[in-house]
Amino acid sequence: MSRKTGRGNRWGLALVGLALTLLGGSALARGLGAFSPDWASARTTLVDGNVVTFFTRTSPWIWWLIALAALVVAVLALRWLLVQGRRDARHVLRIEDGPTGVTEVSESGMAHAVAADVESSPAVFHAAAHLVGPRPEVRLRVVADESVPMGELSRHLSTVALPHVRDALDRDRVPAVARVSLEPSPSPHRVVR
Amino acid sequence: MTMTVPAQRRAPLPSPERRGRTEIADRVVSKIACVAAAEVPEVRDVQPRGLPWTPSAGEVHGDQAVVRLNVSVAYPSPLPAVAARLREHVIRRVAAQTGLHVTRLDITMTDVGGDLP
Numbered sequence A: 001m002s003r004k005t006g007r008g009n010r011w012g013l014a015l016v017g018l019a020l021t022l023l024g025g026s027a028l029a030r031g032l033g034a035f036s037p038d039w040a041s042a043r044t045t046l047v048d049g050n051v052v053t054f055f056t057r058t059s060p061w062i063w064w065l066i067a068l069a070a071l072v073v074a075v076l077a078l079r080w081l082l083v084q085g086r087r088d089a090r091h092v093l094r095i096e097d098g099p100t101g102v103t104e105v106s107e108s109g110m111a112h113a114v115a116a117d118v119e120s121s122p123a124v125f126h127a128a129a130h131l132v133g134p135r136p137e138v139r140l141r142v143v144a145d146e147s148v149p150m151g152e153l154s155r156h157l158s159t160v161a162l163p164h165v166r167d168a169l170d171r172d173r174v175p176a177v178a179r180v181s182l183e184p185s186p187s188p189h190r191v192v193r
Numbered sequence B: 001m002t003m004t005v006p007a008q009r010r011a012p013l014p015s016p017e018r019r020g021r022t023e024i025a026d027r028v029v030s031k032i033a034c035v036a037a038a039e040v041p042e043v044r045d046v047q048p049r050g051l052p053w054t055p056s057a058g059e060v061h062g063d064q065a066v067v068r069l070n071v072s073v074a075y076p077s078p079l080p081a082v083a084a085r086l087r088e089h090v091i092r093r094v095a096a097q098t099g100l101h102v103t104r105l106d107i108t109m110t111d112v113g114g115d116l117p
Helices: A003-031 A049-058 A061-083 A107-119 A150-169 B026-038 B079-098
Strands: A092-098 A101-106 A124-132 A137-145 A176-183 B043-048 B058-061 B064-073 B101-112
Touching: A003 A061, A049 A061, A092 A107, A092 B079, A101 A107, A101 B079, A107 A124, A107 A137, A107 A150, A107 B101, A137 A150, A150 A176, A150 B079, B026 B043, B026 B058, B026 B064, B026 B079, B043 B101, B064 B079, B079 B101
Parallel strands: A101 B101, A137 A176, B064 B101
Antiparallel strands: A092 A101, A124 A137, B043 B064, B058 B064
């Protein structure tokens, strides 16, 4: 789902919610006798003689009108369904923009490479990376082995993973934030022969 | 009895460059560009940009061409330097094989990763 679709969904839900609230509120008000008795009394049934005569008087073209309205609703609903599959344009980081062409790198591709690089440390069980912003910032989430000293992990990040990012993007400075959670190392499997 | 017929001289052929026109299709340029891009050591995979119903990766306008490529590059390698090398190599290759001048080569690195060869 793209950001635009999400916004559309929120608006659609808000409008539908508003319409239902108004309808429900007015039905409740009618039931409690809040409207004047000669206009919409709580005593009379909802489909009374007035409604029936309205439909018989305006028949048959009223049914065409209702069919048209149903068709419009169906088209809108179908469009809503199709729009759900819409994705944001690929997020790319522009490295160069010269007269001979543009060079871009996909943020997710770069993030995968960084995560795989962090995971190459034996102290790391799992790593996920995100690249944020036009001047890329690296956000890392690392699950590390609690039995390995923390210095090992920070050494791996500061001497291997982050220099690789700086080299790849050819920048002197790439800010990085790592959130580390520690987990016990999995108990060694006992092999029964 | 024999009759001598005056020799018929053939009309001279036009000069070679006026005897026809060579057109190079967009697809040819994109294919040459893909093969050339794959020759750069850090490039692990190349896809011509565009799906069957979208514009081709190569576009020829007269004697000039525009190329767009999606590549997968090994990590860690300096991406701007790889792009510069790729651009230079592809432009040279296309010029050598088709005589077309690539004025613009857009590169998208869709995938980064895998070891350096």
